[in-house]
Amino acid sequence: MLKLSGIKAGYGSMSVLQGLDLHVDKGEIVALLGSNGVGKTTLNNVISGFIRPTAGTVTFKGDVLNNRKPSEIVAMGVAHVPEGRKIFPNLSISENLKLGAFRRASSNISQNFDRVCTIFPRLKERLSQLAGTLSGGEQQMLAIGRGMMSEPELLILDEPSLGLSPIMVEEMFDLITKINADGVSVLLVEQNVMQSLGVAQRAYVIEQGRFVMQGEAATLLADPQLRQAYLGM
Amino acid sequence: MKFNSVGQIALVVAVCAYLLSVYFMASPVWMGFTINALIVAVIAQSWNITGGFGGMSSFGHAALYGTGAYASAILQVQYGVNPWLAFAIGIVAGAAMGGFIGALAFRYGLKGSYFALVTLAFAEVLRICASSFDITGGGSGLQLKLEPGIANLQFPDRTVVYTLLLVVVALVMLVTYMIKKSRFGAYLVAVRENEDAARALGIDTYKIKVQAMVISGAFGGLAGALYLQLWLFIDSTVVYGSAVSIEALIGPIIGGAGTVWGPLIGTLGLHLLGEGAKHLLPNAPGLNFVLYAIVLICAVRFLPRGLMGLAALIGTLKTRKDEDHA
Numbered sequence: 001m002l003k004l005s006g007i008k009a010g011y012g013s014m015s016v017l018q019g020l021d022l023h024v025d026k027g028e029i030v031a032l033l034g035s036n037g038v039g040k041t042t043l044n045n046v047i048s049g050f051i052r053p054t055a056g057t058v059t060f061k062g063d064v065l066n067n068r069k070p071s072e073i074v075a076m077g078v079a080h081v082p083e084g085r086k087i088f089p090n091l092s093i094s095e096n097l098k099l100g101a102f103r104r105a106s107s108n109i110s111q112n113f114d115r116v117c118t119i120f121p122r123l124k125e126r127l128s129q130l131a132g133t134l135s136g137g138e139q140q141m142l143a144i145g146r147g148m149m150s151e152p153e154l155l156i157l158d159e160p161s162l163g164l165s166p167i168m169v170e171e172m173f174d175l176i177t178k179i180n181a182d183g184v185s186v187l188l189v190e191q192n193v194m195q196s197l198g199v200a201q202r203a204y205v206i207e208q209g210r211f212v213m214q215g216e217a218a219t220l221l222a223d224p225q226l227r228q229a230y231l232g233m
Numbered sequence: 234m235k236f237n238s239v240g241q242i243a244l245v246v247a248v249c250a251y252l253l254s255v256y257f258m259a260s261p262v263w264m265g266f267t268i269n270a271l272i273v274a275v276i277a278q279s280w281n282i283t284g285g286f287g288g289m290s291s292f293g294h295a296a297l298y299g300t301g302a303y304a305s306a307i308l309q310v311q312y313g314v315n316p317w318l319a320f321a322i323g324i325v326a327g328a329a330m331g332g333f334i335g336a337l338a339f340r341y342g343l344k345g346s347y348f349a350l351v352t353l354a355f356a357e358v359l360r361i362c363a364s365s366f367d368i369t370g371g372g373s374g375l376q377l378k379l380e381p382g383i384a385n386l387q388f389p390d391r392t393v394v395y396t397l398l399l400v401v402v403a404l405v406m407l408v409t410y411m412i413k414k415s416r417f418g419a420y421l422v423a424v425r426e427n428e429d430a431a432r433a434l435g436i437d438t439y440k441i442k443v444q445a446m447v448i449s450g451a452f453g454g455l456a457g458a459l460y461l462q463l464w465l466f467i468d469s470t471v472v473y474g475s476a477v478s479i480e481a482l483i484g485p486i487i488g489g490a491g492t493v494w495g496p497l498i499g500t501l502g503l504h505l506l507g508e509g510a511k512h513l514l515p516n517a518p519g520l521n522f523v524l525y526a527i528v529l530i531c532a533v534r535f536l537p538r539g540l541m542g543l544a545a546l547i548g549t550l551k552t553r554k555d556e557d558h559a
């Protein structure tokens with residue numbers, strides 16, 4: 001469904017991504033793992049159209065995304081939940097959610113709204129509360145729920161578990177599985193290697209803009225090199 | 234229109250009652266001064282579209298106002314164009330100027346105080362240009378010929394002028410209300426609240442902001458063209474001066490930025506205050522601006538959401554809170 005080949009990108013003269021090939025198939029959860037500053041967010045921004053790659057192509061269901069605007073890419077069915085809970089703090093939860101329904105027909109909006117409320121009962125209980133007053137974990141859920149409002153076929157999550165308590169992290173990964181079971185493919189960017197490999201079918205490990213490992217989640221989890229480098233065992 | 238408190242309803246009723254009572258005032262002073270305030274309310278609503286809903290605070294709305302006034306005046310005086318047509322073109326010229334300033338400023342990602350300064354610079358450049366060229370009448374400005382009559386868009390009867398202005402203000406507020414309720418309005422608020430988040434949702438924030446500037450420009454051009462038809466005379470200071478830009482922003486901030494009624498309420502309130510001061514201290518010209526500054530400081534400090542926000546706290550009605558504020 002999503003296919004990246006030979007992607008290079010950077011900021012000004014600094015190159016960050018050094019030629020990446022990646023694909024996400026329909027129905028999959030694919031994890032993108034790596035430590036700080038290796039280019040995970042940069043890769044997301046390339047897919048979402050915020051940064052133009054200097055080489056390579058991004059295709060989604062056969063359409064080349066390279067020169068598409070972010071708004072067009074969302075309309076094509078790729079939702080991006082950016083890192084750092086970028087919500088609208090002074091708007092209510094329902095207003096936040098409705099803003100996610102970019103370019104969708106009004107009839108679909110209420111349907112998507114119900115669907116998001118079913119997946120995120122915590123949000124449903126607080127629809128009129130201002131988003132800024134939610135707990136960190138709830139804000140992250142809101143950001144994901146808002147992404148779901150655009151009816152995506154592919155959801156890109158940038159470090160959804162960042163800064164959450166262990167229990168909340170569990171809940172977050174459960175939710176990701178639930179969303180995926182609902183028919184949405186997920187590209188999951190994470191530093192939480194253990195949990196991510198638990199829910200993903202496949203994973204890529206990125207270091208300094210290059211994939212150093214990739215494959216089935218189960219295989220990677222058993223890989224002594226990965227265990228050594230990322231799990232410290 | 235939905236209000237979420239008794240206080241807001243009371244405020245709106247008070248304003249409407251005042252506007253109605255002007256018809257029955259013995260002294261013509263009231264109507265004259267309210268007519269001026271209504272024109273200012275239009276430029277205030279213009280500012281409110283970008284500054285209030287979109288969070289792009291401009292210090293140079295005179296650029297839009299003056300462009301509407303000058304476009305209409307030049308067409309009428311220099312080219313003998315029909316006043317109605319010239320009036321309409323004045324609105325379009327304001328919209329074009331808004332789009333131009335917006336496209337340029339947002340192309341370079343200007344925000345906050347940088348945007349404010351650039352708009353101020355635009356207004357100043359336009360003011361200097363308007364005072365330098367023959368076509369704009371240079372330093373002496375442009376004077377329309379006095380030809381009362383509906384065909385020339387000149388109405389000698391004050392009551393008629395007042396009524397027409399009330400209709401115009403109502404229409405501008407109606408358009409604002411429709412914008413507020415539209416998807417476009419929601420995206421504009423999203424831009425104000427968190428532009429990065431808006432962009433991540435796929436909202437083309439550049440386009441939304443430029444469109445807001447175009448609408449704001451149309452309102453601003455309308456206000457300027459109205460001023461011209463009322464006074465039949467403009468010069469660069471009167472329509473491009475910074476006093477216009479200040480009046481444009483202060484009303485919405487006092488009344489409640491990002492609300493439909495705020496600009497009208499704030500503008501009327503301030504003008505009543507300024508007028509009162511003028512009567513108490515007749516020998517202090519410019520005193521109203523001193524007062525405005527004091528009120529503005531107090532409003533920013535104590536009324537972050539303006540009079541409408543304050544009124545919202547009084548007698549809150551039981552509505553679903555996710556219905557937004559009126």
Ligand SMILES: Nc1ncnc2c1ncn2[C@@H]1O[C@H](COP(=O)(O)OP(=O)(O)OP(=O)(O)O)[C@@H](O)[C@H]1O
Binds near residue numbers: 040043
């Ligand atoms: N806007 C920018 N301008 C210049 N350099 C940038 C910009 N954004 C990121 N970088 C640099 O690009 C590199 C990769 O950053 P990126 O945000 O993709 O990392 P990341 O893998 O998402 O890290 P983290 O896990 O900390 O979020 C870093 O060296 C960073 O400093």
Ligand SMILES: [Mg+2]
Binds near residue numbers: 040041042083158
């Ligand atoms: Mg990152």
